[in-house]
Amino acid sequence: MTYPNVQDTVSLIKELVSIPSPSGNTNKVISFVEDYLNKLNVETKRNRKGGLIATIRGKDTENHRMLTAHVDTLGAIVKEIKPSGRLKLDLIGGFRYNSIEGEYCEIETSAGDIYSGTILMHQTSVHVYKNAGKYERNQDNMEVRIDEKVHSADEVRSLGIEVGDFVSFDPRVQVLPSGYIKSRHLDDKASVGILLQLIKQVVTEKLQLPYTTQFLISNNEEIGYGGNSNITPETVEYLAVDMGAMGDGQATDEYTVSICVKDASGPYHYELRKNLVSLAKENKIGFKLDIYPYYGSDASAAIRSGNDIVHGLVGPGIDSSHAFERTHISSIEETTKLLYHYVQSKMVD
Structure with a gap:
């Protein structure tokens, strides 16, 4: 056998x-x-x-x-392009926003173009937001920071990014000598x-x-x-x-x-x-x-x-x-x- x-x-x-x-x-x-x-x-x-x-x-x-x-x-979809040039997400599947805080992600446009980003709290910087750790991890407070020079909704749209585009999370896969496999x-x-x-x-x-x-x-x-x-x-x-x-x-x-x-x-x-x-x-x-x-x-x-x-x-x-x-x-x-x-x-x- x-x-x-x-x-x-x-x-x-x-x-x-x-x-x-x-x-x-x-x-x-x-x-x-x-x-x-x-x-x-x-x-x-x-x-x-x-x-x-x-x-x-x-x-x-x-x-x-x-x-x-x-x-x-699991994943997400672009719900809104904010005036700041950041993205508001709507979640796909049953999970919590705290589980994706700080995660690298990819935004795929309907044309097939891929842009990288990071999922962050809007109030991330402790040097700016006194109560950064107290804000709720939810749709209103979390956003995608796109790794492109964009500072407005129009600039984001010029990349081809639009409401309805899919967002996937970096799996960060590792296969370890101990036999463990860790990954999203x-x-x-x-x-x-x-x-x-x-x-x-x-x-x-x-x-x-x-x-x-x-x-x-x-x-x-x-x-x-x-x-x-x-x-x-x-x-x-x-x-x-x-x-x-x-x-x-x-x-x-x-x-x-x-x-x-x-x-x-x-x-x-x-x-x-x-x-x-x-x-x-x-x-x-x-x-x-x-x-x-x-x-x-x-x-x-x-x-x-x-x-x-x-x-x-x-x-x-x-x-x-x-x-x-x-x-x-x-x-x-x-x-x-x-x-x-x-x-x-x-x-x-």
């Missing part, structure tokens, strides 16, 4: 997080994934939302599996990298999967509807691969695969969960069962859309989700192992 090479997976994750892809502007990263799969001669198609579906034919073509991970990330957007590009490497392993080893298996690389998960469509009537099991959230009271860690029991949408399918646990135990895979109280996935979106499926959720443990994220190569490896055995296993009864 040969598992996908975890170092190759980490290198792929590093590439993925470095491609800006806030929800609503994901064509570049979808094209990257599409090219990766096309080189493997994997059948792919795009849905109308811009996501990508890869299909591997299995022994049973009447009962399908679908696995999904999302390439869209590990949610959920870590899982995308895992799935792509899994597909590569299935193809190169010429594994005969027991069921036709589709892999949805979704592109609207952060805004709630990435995985709610394009599910074939033959699909029985639908497994979202997304980060495990860490914090007080959570079991998830950075070294094992997290198997979600319940999130804000309710419990995940009990029999599928038990099957995943059984596979982990049989193959000596480190895992944690957990509940994510303020969380939703592509699998829960699929259920809410009325699909008659068995749904589950697993993924690597990610510290400080929707902010300064970190995981460990061990969690990538354990998640990979579980998925490798899952796609070759029997469906739940």
Whole structure:
């Protein structure tokens, strides 16, 4: 038995997080994934939302599996060009302004031009603003300082920057000798990298999967509807691969695969969960069962859309989700192992 090479997976994750892809502007990263799969001669198609579906034919073509991970990330959009030449933002996805204070960013115009900037409090300088540390981190007080000689709204517009332009955050990705990977957007590009490497392993080893298996690389998960469509009537099991959230009271860690029991949408399918646990135990895979109280996935979106499926959720443990994220190569490896055995296993009864 040969598992996908975890170092190759980490290198792929590093590439993925470095491609800006806030929800609503994901064509570049979808094209990257599409090219990766096309080189493997994997059948792919795009849905109308811009996501990508890869299909591997299995022994049973009447009962399908679908696995999904999302390439869209948190980001922002230009809400207003201020008279000062700075930009007011509107956030894309569920996070707080304090988590992006001081972050480098890119503004992409509708013409495709890229400008750099920094996200700052308006009242940043302690030499000017006596109570700089007391102001609320919110839309009114935070702004983008553009790295161009602009001092008015007209000068900003002369660059081609306009309301509605997308703003992406510098991932600041680092892969450390200790095995830690820290970067923005590990949610959920870590899982995308895992799935792509899994597909590569299935193809190169010429594994005969027991069921036709589709892999949805979704592109609207952060805004709630990435995985709610394009599910074939033959699909029985639908497994979202997304980060495990860490914090007080959570079991998830950075070294094992997290198997979600319940999130804000309710419990995940009990029999599928038990099957995943059984596979982990049989193959000596480190895992944690957990509940994510303020969380939703592509699998829960699929259920809410009325699909008659068995749904589950697993993924690597990610510290400080929707902010300064970190995981460990061990969690990538354990998640990979579980998925490798899952796609070759029997469906739940």
